[in-house]
Amino acid sequence: MISEFDVELGGRTLHFETGKVAKLANGACTVTYGGCVVLVTYCQSEEPRPGIDYLPLMVEYREKTYAAGKIPGGFFKREGRPYDKETVTARLIDRPIRPLFDDRIRHDLQIIATVLSADQEHDTDVLALNGASLAVALSPMPWYGPVGAARVGLVDGRYVVNPTIAETEDGRLNLIVVSTSEKIVMLAGSAKEVGEEEFLGAVDVGFAEARKLADVIRDFTADVPKIVVPEPERDVALEKRAKKFLARHVKPLIDTQEKTARHLARRSLLERAYAEFGAGGEDEVEKQNLIETFLAELEEAEIRRMALEEGARQDGRAFDELRPISIEVSVLPRAHGSAIFTRGQTQALVATTLGTVSDEQRIDDLLGERTKAFMLHYNFPPFSVGEVKPIRGAGRREIGHGQLAESALRPVLPSEDEFPYTIRVVSDILESNGSSSMASVCGASLSLMDAGVPVKKAVAGISVGLIAGEGRNVLLTDIQGLEDHYGDMDFKAAGTSEGLTAVQMDLKVRGLSLDAVRNALYQARDARFAILEQMDRVLAKPRRELSPYAPRILITYIDIDKIGTVIGPGGKMVRRIIADTGVEIDIEDDGKVTIASPDEEAARKALEMVKSLATEPEIGTVFKGKVTRLMKFGAFVEILPGVEGMVHISELDVKRVNRVEDVVRIGDEVEVKVIEIDEMGRINLSRRALLPGGDRPREARPPREGRPARRRDDRRPSNDRRNKKGRR
DSSP, X not given: OOEEEEEEETTEEEEEEESSSOTTSSEEEEEEETTEEXXXXXXXXXXXXXXXXXXXXXXXXXXXXXXXXOXXXXXXXXXXXXXXXXHHHHHHHHHHHGGGBOTTOOEEEEEEEEEEEOOSSSOSHHHHHHHHHHHHHTXXXXXXXXXXXXXXXXXXXXXXXXXXXXXXXXXXXXXXXXXXXXXXXXXXXXXXXXXXXXXXXXXXXXXXXXXXXXXXXXXXXXXXXOOOOOOXXXXXXXXXXXXXXXXXXXXXXXXXXXXXXHHHHHHHHHHHHHHHTTOOSGGGHHHHHHHHHHHHHHHHHXXXXXXXXXXXXXXXXXXXXXXXEEEEESOSSSSSEEEEEEETTEEEEEEEEEEOGGXXXXXXXXXXXXXXXXXXXXXXXXXXXXXXXXXXXXXXXXXXXXXXXXXXXXXXXXXXXXXXXXXXXXXXXXXXXXXXXXXHHHHHHHHHHHTTOOOSSOOEEEEEEEEEETTEEEEEESOOHHHHHXXXXXXXXXXXXXXXXXXXXXXXXXXXXXXXXXXXXXXXXXXXHHHHHHHHHHOOSOOSSOOTTSOEEEEXXXXXXXXXXXXXXXXXXXXXXXXXXXXXXXXXXXXXXXXXXXXHHHHHHHHHHHHHHTOOOOTTOEEEEEEEEEETTEEEEEEETTEXXXXXXXXXXXXXXXXXXXXXXXXXXXXXXXXXXXXXXXXXXXXXXXXXXXXXXXXXXXXXXXXXXXXXXXXXXXXXXXXXXXXX
């Protein structure tokens, strides 16, 4: 049976429909908003998967190119592997949905959101998230949802619910708020140095809209029957004996500060427990997994007890205390900019590379073809956590962390006119023990300044955790691995000394109040200021000079009518400039010409050649040209590529010239002035006009040596006699 309902969102209708398509899925719906349509499906396996101790949820978000009336590029002409936007949106859907499933579920679960139509005015990520909420709520699987999601922008000083793509780009804030009917479960957004109170105002507005959506979905699915998730089978006798054995060693294990030492001690403890309870053989894997689960439960209980009852952390720090920080810059001699940022046992090596327009990333998605001049890539090699794994390219986590750090730094970058470079920043995590994405933000900020990129301000990031108890919550600044793994929140906040630039809050509990979000936000602000202070001690502002290995870029603008002249027939002219100077040249349709070269002198030479090609010769214009031909009556000089003018012998010098070769030779470079352009377009030049005294009237021709000067009346006798004789 087809069912549908509408909800008002941002002054427009958000339309949900179920029961029409994808009816074999456990839950399915279409979500329509303006010209956008997203299909979201949810499926689950019939039986739980044995031998696992986690929720096997998969989330996919895919955009069909036909949604925007396009045909995919490339050889295969079909959609391929997901690009970054699809990966990031899949993570956006996963993060608020996953914690609301029952911990005991071991069925394979899959959510697939497919964009069927895109009006290129509204983003479809929020539609997909709301559709996923409805699809899961329609299924028989028990779930502590539903959730609602709303985007909030800050445009011209006012909060805008579900702004258009254009409004989001022009505004100061792009925030997605996800909540149940009672509490906030996720925040994700970027900002242009927005203050904490402004940000909280947006959270409040988004919370109201998201809660309204969650209420409507809850009422619509209230009568859906749910299955009962059975309690997992546990060997109660083994659990009692194993926990008694392990409990004596948990406190010393947690008190071990160094991560590698703690890992080795934990491994040793498990091996002893396996031997103690007869789980040492290869056929006893299931019992080994149970013992490891018991140890993890004891570790979590101890960390939570320490925080809530003793007011203590695993490493002895105060709740609002940062781990020790060390910073180095200019660590890579040939990189354009580099930094190593270390906080505790989390370390990021960050390098900046400056490129030209040709290095920009080309993006072709539902919004059309465009380029991207700033990229931040995050890598998490297995050695950073002491593991052995194959490297298979960037995973979802790496793409997501890179996008978060990129969003944090984008607001402080100079405009293209101020700094016409393509910028690529790479963060390689060398050690990881909590919040490596925020270490990447700090390291990237330092690396950019070390490269001489004129960033407006330094950016720092920090993560705040949470231990939730009965009637009491404890916030933990700068969480490390154990606190992240066994804690209840990862609240990442990045920004400058003036305000926030990126926020991402993920929870393992079923939501937070607005007051709890406020407390976390301000605790993160204090930590951010402390980190910025330490960064300023090492490098307070961008370096004045670029690396000698970075390209030098010069920009000029020419008349659109002159683009063809500069390029030349078949690219002849621009190739000639490139061959003569070794530069890179990019000419855009609006007449913008970008010249790049590691050699600044070569770049300036190419710039002058481009300008000269785009310049029309006019009377009085001075050129520096090359002598190409010599004639008895003068010399031809190439003043522009392919454009010659003639310097008459009388215009070569202020004094009399008997032979052209006495003044110039082929290949000489000479400065000349345009003195005439005749009706046929022929150009007459003068070298004399640029010499001292060249503007005075020409002196009378001096007499030849040994002969008196010939006067007009001192001529030869006429030939009248001979003529007469000839006539006779």
